Amino acid sequence: MSCEKKAAAQIVLLMAGAAMLCFGVWRGEAATVLSKAIKLCLECVGIG
Amino acid sequence: MGKKFSGISQTMSRFRGWIQAGATLLTNLHLPNFLKGGLYQGAGKTVCVPGLNCYSCPAAFGACPIGAFQAVVGSSKFSFSYYITGFLILLGVLLGRFICGFLCPFGWFQELLHKIPTKKLSTKRLKPLTYLKYAVLLVMVFLLPAFLVNDVGMGDPFFCKYLCPQGVLEGAIPLSLANSGIRAALGKLFTWKFSILLSVIALSVLFYRPFCKWLCPLGAFYALFNRVSLFQMKVDKNKCISCGKCARACKMDVDVTKTPNHTECIRCGMCIRACPTKAVCFRYGFGDGKDKAKAAETLQTNNNNREE
Numbered sequence A: 001m002s003c004e005k006k007a008a009a010q011i012v013l014l015m016a017g018a019a020m021l022c023f024g025v026w027r028g029e030a031a032t033v034l035s036k037a038i039k040l041c042l043e044c045v046g047i048g
Numbered sequence B: 001m002g003k004k005f006s007g008i009s010q011t012m013s014r015f016r017g018w019i020q021a022g023a024t025l026l027t028n029l030h031l032p033n034f035l036k037g038g039l040y041q042g043a044g045k046t047v048c049v050p051g052l053n054c055y056s057c058p059a060a061f062g063a064c065p066i067g068a069f070q071a072v073v074g075s076s077k078f079s080f081s082y083y084i085t086g087f088l089i090l091l092g093v094l095l096g097r098f099i100c101g102f103l104c105p106f107g108w109f110q111e112l113l114h115k116i117p118t119k120k121l122s123t124k125r126l127k128p129l130t131y132l133k134y135a136v137l138l139v140m141v142f143l144l145p146a147f148l149v150n151d152v153g154m155g156d157p158f159f160c161k162y163l164c165p166q167g168v169l170e171g172a173i174p175l176s177l178a179n180s181g182i183r184a185a186l187g188k189l190f191t192w193k194f195s196i197l198l199s200v201i202a203l204s205v206l207f208y209r210p211f212c213k214w215l216c217p218l219g220a221f222y223a224l225f226n227r228v229s230l231f232q233m234k235v236d237k238n239k240c241i242s243c244g245k246c247a248r249a250c251k252m253d254v255d256v257t258k259t260p261n262h263t264e265c266i267r268c269g270m271c272i273r274a275c276p277t278k279a280v281c282f283r284y285g286f287g288d289g290k291d292k293a294k295a296a297e298t299l300q301t302n303n304n305n306r307e308e
Ligand code: SF4
Pocket: A041, A043, A044, A045, B052, B053, B054, B055, B056, B064, B065, B066, B067, B068, B159, B160, B161, B164, B165, B166, B167, B168
């Protein structure tokens, strides 16, 4: 990959990542993450 | 190659253990919760941490990206997580597997175990196993939680439930020690996951980072971004004397002179410290720095010609 192509790929991916993150927050995914993360995750600890 | 990058690379590699310890502490800031036997429940847990760190660890400050992804895709509302995928793409491009080498608590745990003085075994012949982690990522983290759902459209977090040893290490063990209710609730599933943890511990003493190499879905995701990450390895061909010391020092079975941005490179810097001519260093920036280096070389040649 040439230097310019690599830089372009990096910029496009950064923008795509930021856009996906914002879209996810906008449609309410962050709230789902919070509600799972503050409670004891039964599967993680091996209860079920 | 800039002396600045070389100096920073040497220092970072030398103090990597301390940086790993600091990162583990920052990821788990709520230490008093270990005594209380409960979890931190603040808004900080909306945001993920970069490494594999269980959100059921009493001290955890943020959410685990792999657990969070499964929680979103396994919920009845969503079958894909743009929030976590976007977050991981950003981290993948900004840092790549530098996160594995410097910031992940479970990576550090395996490294500490590997310091136990016993006979060490090479993983070079087990290279095909490195592809297993991509299957774990696709099947256990995405496909099964998203599509094997119950009547109300909810799926189990398969990786958390059946494979991840970090949930037992950071969650089940400290919580069950401090909380008798949790201790009483542990059953067969716990025994299964505890056996996985014990196996990973035993393997980590013999092999270098077996979980990272073969099973970790988070490492697999970051590995996909190593080639385009802003954090890169650079080898100065003018300084390299092809002694092979860097490749021999690498415990991830990478030859940095041939594939500096290999998927398995965790940017640990062992090759940097092993190189007798300081030809290897970290580089951070867009592109791969080759054009700038070439331009500098051309400028130097032109100047030399003019002086003659
Ligand atoms: S069990 Fe493992 S994957 Fe699941 S939340 Fe805990 S650390 Fe993350």
